[in-house]
Amino acid sequence: MINYQAARLSMVDYQIARRGMTDLAVLEAMKAVPREKFVPEALRDRAYDDTALPIDNDQTISQPYIVALMSWAAELKGGHKVLEIGTGSGYAAAVMARLAGRVVTIERIALLAQTARTRLHGLGYANIEVISGDGSAGCKAEAPFDAILSAAGSRTVPPAWKKQLTVGGRLIMPLGPFGDQQLVKIVRKTNNDYAQKTLVAVRFVPLVGGTL
Numbered sequence: 001m002i003n004y005q006a007a008r009l010s011m012v013d014y015q016i017a018r019r020g021m022t023d024l025a026v027l028e029a030m031k032a033v034p035r036e037k038f039v040p041e042a043l044r045d046r047a048y049d050d051t052a053l054p055i056d057n058d059q060t061i062s063q064p065y066i067v068a069l070m071s072w073a074a075e076l077k078g079g080h081k082v083l084e085i086g087t088g089s090g091y092a093a094a095v096m097a098r099l100a101g102r103v104v105t106i107e108r109i110a111l112l113a114q115t116a117r118t119r120l121h122g123l124g125y126a127n128i129e130v131i132s133g134d135g136s137a138g139c140k141a142e143a144p145f146d147a148i149l150s151a152a153g154s155r156t157v158p159p160a161w162k163k164q165l166t167v168g169g170r171l172i173m174p175l176g177p178f179g180d181q182q183l184v185k186i187v188r189k190t191n192n193d194y195a196q197k198t199l200v201a202v203r204f205v206p207l208v209g210g211t212l
């Protein structure tokens with residue numbers, strides 16, 4: 001029987017802290033979320049591998065290091081309102097919900113949205129709202145957001161996401177054609193002025209409804 005708690009602490013140490021992540025709040029959040037509860041039963045013994053893993057409907061749960069990196073880059077703090085596009089298993093939403101005030105997360109595959117909602121509720125996350133639908137236009141009803149994070153990649157930045165950031169807000173997303181994506185951070189400097197920088201090369205599933 002695997003000691004998941006020990007596996008999790010070791011994952012945070014070897015895969016995240018030793019890659020240079022020094023943000024204690026991010027490290028604590030990663031130590032607290034039981035990733036084994038977010039992967040398919042048959043893959044549970046691989047829950048703390050240094051990789052993305054398949055979930056239902058041909059989608060993936062992101063690599064732990066990338067979840068940590070995105071959460072850090074988004075500068076999540078208590079009281080912040082966050083939008084995630086691509087709930088998938090709900091794992092990244094759970095990590096973000098430990099750092100921010102409230103997380104709204106949108107998933108286009110209804111079955112995944114329902115499973116994630118039930119799972120997150122069961123784990124006691126009261127500050128996450130899972131919406132079933134297309135997130136490529138963001139979530140106008142809940143905007144603006146202090147941070148928007150996408151777990152699906154697009155060739156161009158969906159204009160609605162930029163518009164739904166607060167001034168000072170951060171958008172973290174995989175940008176570029178499938179197979180050649182970079183994780184980027186876009187900061188809304190003023191109403192009309194955005195700054196963009198590249199963080200790292202990544203491999204995410206395509207944003208359906210975006211430009212692939």
Ligand code: SAH
Nearest residue numbers: 061086088089091092108134135151207208
């Ligand atoms: N954050 C997830 C990773 C999910 S993978 C986790 O931690 O498990 C990306 C997800 O984005 C997939 O589930 C896919 O169905 C979803 N997706 C793709 N295009 C989308 C869109 N336009 N709107 C909402 N979700 C989308």
